[in-house]
Amino acid sequence: MKAVYVKYQVDPSFAETNAENIRKVMSDLRATGSDGVRYQSFRQSDGVTFVHSCARPGFGYRKGPHVLVRASMLAPATGLEPMTKRLTVARSTN
Numbered sequence: 001m002k003a004v005y006v007k008y009q010v011d012p013s014f015a016e017t018n019a020e021n022i023r024k025v026m027s028d029l030r031a032t033g034s035d036g037v038r039y040q041s042f043r044q045s046d047g048v049t050f051v052h053s054c055a056r057p058g059f060g061y062r063k064g065p066h067v068l069v070r071a072s073m074l075a076p077a078t079g080l081e082p083m084t085k086r087l088t089v090a091r092s093t094n
Helices: 012-032 065-073
Strands: 002-009 038-043 049-056 083-088
Touching: 012 038, 012 049
Parallel strands: none
Antiparallel strands: 002 049, 002 083, 038 049
């Protein structure tokens, strides 16, 4: 199983809009069927830092990761580049 991790910050004035955009992405994923995609999004306690993770068996970048990258690109620039990492899952409960 492969995974992608993206962490970024948004301008405080855009934080709620970004959170709503994430809700829309999650709704779209549910509506189209996730096909084994496990997609999670987190908001850190500072209110402006967001973390997304996406994993799927046989990760082929067909569904999910492109949405993850698009979601992070919706955030206005803060002078900090989004941190993106590809990961290999060592163990999972799912």
